[in-house]
Amino acid sequence: MPQLARRIGRAKPSAIMQVAEKAKRLKAEGRDIISFSIGVPNFLPGDHVYAAVREALAKDSGQYGSNRGADALLDAFIEHMGKIGLTGYGRVNCATGIGAKHVIYNIAEALLDEGDTIVFPTPYWTSYLDIAEIVNAKIDLLPCPASQDYKLTPAQLDAALAKKPKVFLFNNPSNPTGMVYSKDEIDALAAVVAKYPDTWVITDDIYNRMVFDGLGYHNFVHSRPELRDRVIFIDSLSKTYGMPGWRVGFMAGPEVIAQAVTTMNSNHITNVPEIVTAAAVAALSGPQDVPTQRCAEFQAKRDQVMAAMDSIPGVICPRPQGAFYVFPDISVAFGKTHQPSGLKIGNDMDLCNALLETKGVACVPGSAFGEPSALRISYTCPTPQLAPGLQRFQEFFAELA
Ligand SMILES: Cc1ncc(COP(=O)(O)O)c(C=O)c1O
Numbered sequence: 001m002p003q004l005a006r007r008i009g010r011a012k013p014s015a016i017m018q019v020a021e022k023a024k025r026l027k028a029e030g031r032d033i034i035s036f037s038i039g040v041p042n043f044l045p046g047d048h049v050y051a052a053v054r055e056a057l058a059k060d061s062g063q064y065g066s067n068r069g070a071d072a073l074l075d076a077f078i079e080h081m082g083k084i085g086l087t088g089y090g091r092v093n094c095a096t097g098i099g100a101k102h103v104i105y106n107i108a109e110a111l112l113d114e115g116d117t118i119v120f121p122t123p124y125w126t127s128y129l130d131i132a133e134i135v136n137a138k139i140d141l142l143p144c145p146a147s148q149d150y151k152l153t154p155a156q157l158d159a160a161l162a163k164k165p166k167v168f169l170f171n172n173p174s175n176p177t178g179m180v181y182s183k184d185e186i187d188a189l190a191a192v193v194a195k196y197p198d199t200w201v202i203t204d205d206i207y208n209r210m211v212f213d214g215l216g217y218h219n220f221v222h223s224r225p226e227l228r229d230r231v232i233f234i235d236s237l238s239k240t241y242g243m244p245g246w247r248v249g250f251m252a253g254p255e256v257i258a259q260a261v262t263t264m265n266s267n268h269i270t271n272v273p274e275i276v277t278a279a280a281v282a283a284l285s286g287p288q289d290v291p292t293q294r295c296a297e298f299q300a301k302r303d304q305v306m307a308a309m310d311s312i313p314g315v316i317c318p319r320p321q322g323a324f325y326v327f328p329d330i331s332v333a334f335g336k337t338h339q340p341s342g343l344k345i346g347n348d349m350d351l352c353n354a355l356l357e358t359k360g361v362a363c364v365p366g367s368a369f370g371e372p373s374a375l376r377i378s379y380t381c382p383t384p385q386l387a388p389g390l391q392r393f394q395e396f397f398a399e400l401a
Pocket of ligand 1: 039098099100101102125171174175204206235236237238244248249
């Protein structure tokens with residue numbers, strides 16, 4: 001029998017989707033399930049996006065498009081970046097893809113030969129590990145536990161970059177922790193990055209518009225503009241505009257990287273479809289009230305979730321300031337038993353299973369993100385479900401002994 005490529009043995013289905021599937025199955029069986037699992041924004045883009053799509057449909061050329069991305073889309077992205085202080089990029093510095101995930105995958109293919117090292121902090125977004133494994137890179141994980149607010153320190157970064165990895169991958173605001181680096185923190189990390197010219201830096205900052213408490217979004221390029229020669233900025237429409245299924249992602253950085261992504265596109269997808277392009281241009285260039293309102297709503301929901309976490313003895317939960325995730329350290333529960341059900345909690349997987357089975361609340365085990373002491377709550381569920389979901393979560397912990 002012919003064999004599959006070794007590469008496919010290294011590719012794993014998403015652990016997050018596995019939880020979501022189980023929750024879906026229980027729901028189909030009639031269970032009352034509240035999902036805090038999948039990281040979807042749960043809102044729709046503004047009407048102007050749909051109007052632009054209708055107009056584009058009426059004029060659809062039906063043709064292949066640009067491998068890099070339509071000029072109108074690149075220009076809208078460049079203007080959009082300008083609003084967060086990332087200026088001086090031209091079309092040659094940019095490329096598009098079918099979501100940020102696809103762009104990151106292309107960049108991994110472009111930068112990492114087999115055995116090259118990629119370094120990134122833990123907790124990490126699950127796909128980083130999977131993508132790095134598919135391209136057979138060596139992975140150097142930098143543990144950033146709750147005790148350091150899940151944030152990378154300059155000393156950790158210095159020690160990691162001194163080993164001259166090919167790529168340093170950074171994510172701010174973070175999925176799964178919701179942590180956001182302050183200007184001072186970014187300045188300090190950027191100073192370290194500047195010391196090591198042999199490493200490419202990917203900043204996956206797709207939640208850059210979802211920052212709370214007036215903290216603002218900061219990138220290494222803001223701190224040290226000369227780093228734009230090595231820093232690759234990643235953005236996406238998925239979360240900010242409530243458009244995860246439309247699949248539009250972007251990169252901006254050195255020309256050579258944008259060209260590499262364009263070449264990969266020419267061999268994979270050819271182009272972001274014309275109708276999707278019209279929607280994306282409208283989202284980026286049109287009124288920004290939907291993302292602005294949703295960000296304010298998420299901040300209020302963050303407060304609600306944090307109040308619940310802070311009320312549970314032993315649960316340690318650094319306060320997120322962005323995205324729509326909370327990542328409590330729940331290791332206090334390990335070794336206990338859920339009294340009404342008799343289910344034993346040995347680890348994060350047991351806890352998430354027991355929580356789903358007994359309370360109908362779906363969360364993602366932290367081990368999916370390389371941090372088995374925690375679990376991820378994504379709080380984008382409809383607002384009326386949030387309080388009952390949190391109450392069930394609190395009840396569950398009160399029933400452990
Ligand atoms: C940190 C991070 N990067 C990238 C992505 C992928 O986004 P997209 O939908 O644009 O592929 C996600 C989606 O969950 C994410 O959380």
